[in-house]
Every structure is written in C-alpha cells, then in structure tokens.
Amino acid sequence: MTIKLDSTRISTVVKCSECPWWAAFADSKLEGWTVGARHDSLVHGGSKQSTDALSWTKQHAE
Template sequence: MANTTRRIYRDISDPSILVKCRECPWWFAIRLDPIEAYKAGEGHEITVHEEEPRRAQHARIEFEKRQRRAQRHAVSA
C-alpha cells in the first residue's frame, strides 16, 4: 500500500505561501502564487528526492483542475 502522506506541504497565509518538505526540515520556498508554490515543491521533489516528474506534478495538476472547475461553476451561476 502506498504512503498517502505527502512529502511537500504548503502553509497558506496572506499574501504568501510557505512551501516545506517533511523530509528536509532545512528546505523551504516562499511564493505569492499558488501555481508557483506547487512548482517550487515539484522542483524540490524531482531534484532532491529523485521523484518521477509525473508523480511530482500530480498535486499541481489536480489543483489546476479544481480551479478550472470552480471558475466554470462561478461563470454559469
């Protein structure tokens, strides 16, 4: 069974997003845009943890899908 705990997590506050890694307590990134925050985490996972790019990008892709879905519903409402 796969480990469902994500390595990368985001602490979202106004106006910034702090991106951290559960396995690398010294690593962090600060971004202002959610997509850029996801990309920072992806880069860390790919470079440091040798994660497969497709797997590292999964969280961002799902976030973008939810965002598009929410925008469609907001327009149609």
C-alpha cells in the same frame, strides 16, 4: 516524503517533510506546488504527490 504548503491570501510557504532545513516562498498555491515539484525532482528523484497536486491545482485555478 511530503511537500506541504502553508498559504495565506498573499503568500505561500513550501516545506518538505524529509528536508527540515529546506523551505521556499511563493506568491500562490500554484507557484508553491511548482516549487515543491521542482524540489522533489531535483532532490528526491520525483514524487507523485507534488506533481499530482500541481496538476490538480492547475485544473482548478481561478
């Protein structure tokens, strides 16, 4: 399972490879990974991919 972000300067779309019917919108990549990690936790029982990406994004946020 993979969470993917499609980001522009003003918005981010969050998608899950196992849930083609699910999508979320965020204002930033940080918010996008937060939403993705929450989806992983609630629907898929947690995934290291999205929590690792969230952690990395927090460390490298401007």
